[in-house]
Amino acid sequence: MSLKDQMETLLPAIEAELQRVVAQLDRPRMRPYYEMLAYHMGWTGEGAGPEAQGKRIRPLLVLLTTSACGSDWRTALPAAAAVELIHNFSLVHDDIQDTSDLRRGRPTVWKKWNMPQAINTGDGLFVLANLAATELLAHHPAETVLRAARILHETCLDLTRGQFLDMSYETRTDLTVEDYWPMIAAKTAALLSGCCQVGALLGGADESAQESYRSFGNYLGLAFQVQDDFLGIWGDSALTGKSTDSDLVSGKKSFPVLVGLGRGGPFARRWAEGPIRPEETAALAEGLAEEGVKMHTQETADQMNDLAIASLRTADPQGEAGEALFELAQKLIDRKT
Amino acid sequence: MSLKDQMETLLPAIEAELQRVVAQLDRPRMRPYYEMLAYHMGWTGEGAGPEAQGKRIRPLLVLLTTSACGSDWRTALPAAAAVELIHNFSLVHDDIQDTSDLRRGRPTVWKKWNMPQAINTGDGLFVLANLAATELLAHHPAETVLRAARILHETCLDLTRGQFLDMSYETRTDLTVEDYWPMIAAKTAALLSGCCQVGALLGGADESAQESYRSFGNYLGLAFQVQDDFLGIWGDSALTGKSTDSDLVSGKKSFPVLVGLGRGGPFARRWAEGPIRPEETAALAEGLAEEGVKMHTQETADQMNDLAIASLRTADPQGEAGEALFELAQKLIDRKT
Numbered sequence: 001m002s003l004k005d006q007m008e009t010l011l012p013a014i015e016a017e018l019q020r021v022v023a024q025l026d027r028p029r030m031r032p033y034y035e036m037l038a039y040h041m042g043w044t045g046e047g048a049g050p051e052a053q054g055k056r057i058r059p060l061l062v063l064l065t066t067s068a069c070g071s072d073w074r075t076a077l078p079a080a081a082a083v084e085l086i087h088n089f090s091l092v093h094d095d096i097q098d099t100s101d102l103r104r105g106r107p108t109v110w111k112k113w114n115m116p117q118a119i120n121t122g123d124g125l126f127v128l129a130n131l132a133a134t135e136l137l138a139h140h141p142a143e144t145v146l147r148a149a150r151i152l153h154e155t156c157l158d159l160t161r162g163q164f165l166d167m168s169y170e171t172r173t174d175l176t177v178e179d180y181w182p183m184i185a186a187k188t189a190a191l192l193s194g195c196c197q198v199g200a201l202l203g204g205a206d207e208s209a210q211e212s213y214r215s216f217g218n219y220l221g222l223a224f225q226v227q228d229d230f231l232g233i234w235g236d237s238a239l240t241g242k243s244t245d246s247d248l249v250s251g252k253k254s255f256p257v258l259v260g261l262g263r264g265g266p267f268a269r270r271w272a273e274g275p276i277r278p279e280e281t282a283a284l285a286e287g288l289a290e291e292g293v294k295m296h297t298q299e300t301a302d303q304m305n306d307l308a309i310a311s312l313r314t315a316d317p318q319g320e321a322g323e324a325l326f327e328l329a330q331k332l333i334d335r336k337t
Numbered sequence: 338m339s340l341k342d343q344m345e346t347l348l349p350a351i352e353a354e355l356q357r358v359v360a361q362l363d364r365p366r367m368r369p370y371y372e373m374l375a376y377h378m379g380w381t382g383e384g385a386g387p388e389a390q391g392k393r394i395r396p397l398l399v400l401l402t403t404s405a406c407g408s409d410w411r412t413a414l415p416a417a418a419a420v421e422l423i424h425n426f427s428l429v430h431d432d433i434q435d436t437s438d439l440r441r442g443r444p445t446v447w448k449k450w451n452m453p454q455a456i457n458t459g460d461g462l463f464v465l466a467n468l469a470a471t472e473l474l475a476h477h478p479a480e481t482v483l484r485a486a487r488i489l490h491e492t493c494l495d496l497t498r499g500q501f502l503d504m505s506y507e508t509r510t511d512l513t514v515e516d517y518w519p520m521i522a523a524k525t526a527a528l529l530s531g532c533c534q535v536g537a538l539l540g541g542a543d544e545s546a547q548e549s550y551r552s553f554g555n556y557l558g559l560a561f562q563v564q565d566d567f568l569g570i571w572g573d574s575a576l577t578g579k580s581t582d583s584d585l586v587s588g589k590k591s592f593p594v595l596v597g598l599g600r601g602g603p604f605a606r607r608w609a610e611g612p613i614r615p616e617e618t619a620a621l622a623e624g625l626a627e628e629g630v631k632m633h634t635q636e637t638a639d640q641m642n643d644l645a646i647a648s649l650r651t652a653d654p655q656g657e658a659g660e661a662l663f664e665l666a667q668k669l670i671d672r673k674t
Contacts, residue, residue, distance in 0.1 A: 024494070030498055093460065096453070097456060098453075115434075116433070119434060122456075124494070128494070131491070143479045146474060149471055153471065154468070156464040160370075164367065164461075182365075
């Protein structure tokens, strides 16, 4: 149970560091602005608490990697805060772009305040991420801090590229599974890669080990997204209860959908006829499985996870934190929700 | 004519540097995303050209300051690109927040594409600014680069604070002129301060000179905004032609409006009755002048400009670039549009 032990130590430290960074925004006259960020981070407002804060996977990856390289994870805390703030900046803007009403079970920032203030809230989280990264200077040489900052900025550029592709895919009808990989590589995998690379850099790993950790993060991100897409069609909440939760209803061009369209069979013909109704999702999910898409999706997620584990073996992480990284990878692929 | 000569040298170099930085976004599949940024920067699409690019005042301030400190302005080019990208990121988001249809005479990004893509375009410009700042490493020690990056990040935090205040003021009816200064200090003056401080830092100025340059930028920004507010009511385009251009019609809580409200006279009584119609603006502008508000506004702008000039004298800028900085300050306050 290395992961559980590690999380018990690391999660409170991550939360404290995030709160310290975001508190910099709080100045005279700025309390209502600070409240918008604190609400989104899950600290204040109705429904505040661990559920509203999310899993903090990205900062965990940073700190576990630094620790697995044999260094003190405390010296990487500003980077851990930075990646979580980057993730949350992208969520706040994503919720506006998708007109999503709920995030982690609570009204989204644009819904609770308004769209203009929500854009500014995302911008504020982003600026705080940049500031946090520069604070690594307390524990690392300036050259290392700049290298870490540059990795994070490149990662953010990828996030905006992935977001561009994701939004432009919504109206396209000519997509194939080949279009899928560049989008999730940029939108999901880039940040996980960046977390592991920065963690390794700050942990003092050499270039080659940094590259292996980066590769671990990348495949972990790809596995995570394909698994997410699997659950979006065959997961419990997609099949039972609110079938409006199914990715088939939202029309999302997820991995199984693009594979199914490529089959050119019954699923592709139904898809071409127009939006899927909630009451059709169970039968369509079953049909996709019969066309072999369910198995292919699961195999693809497993394959990406195997590649992640192989990269992690090459990186050769040490100690409890190293074991926790293997556990974390296994847990992400085994999850049912 | 130092300023004109300096601009002839610096503006093409600024434009080339900006184009180099933004080109980093252009990857396979990313051409349409790149086009959104290039359009906003005034390089492509209908109406592209110098008019669409704006005056590039902020990067000019960076380079002139570096040069006036006796250093080669070329070593500050990435910082010049960074401040202009920060300015433009804020404009793209501002146009969404204000639902403005036109920017520099052309359709805004959200109008030409859509709101979700425009949010992402602003985010992309912001990320590129961060990346550009790290490229100062080619010419400066890592410690200096980090210091410059930190100044820029702090400036961006101020921009989002100012934006928050500006948006929250829209619905408030209890504002006084005391509420005006923190808003424009953050929204307008912070970035001009940051430009001058970073330019001085990269130019090798000592702490005290950096502080004087920073102070110059701050007062220049305050003078600029008060003058802008003056022109928004008594400028040519506010009084003649399209009187819908008057700040009185948009209901903007500008400096003269807040001063006028504080007078508690005829203007304040009319304002309390509801929105101003375009056909009323000329008479109301005249009435405000009779209440002494026009003179007070002009005197305040002049006073801020005098403070800017005094700070610049203390900074003691050298050579042609130094003369150009004095000229630039004079030009900003003398402008009629």
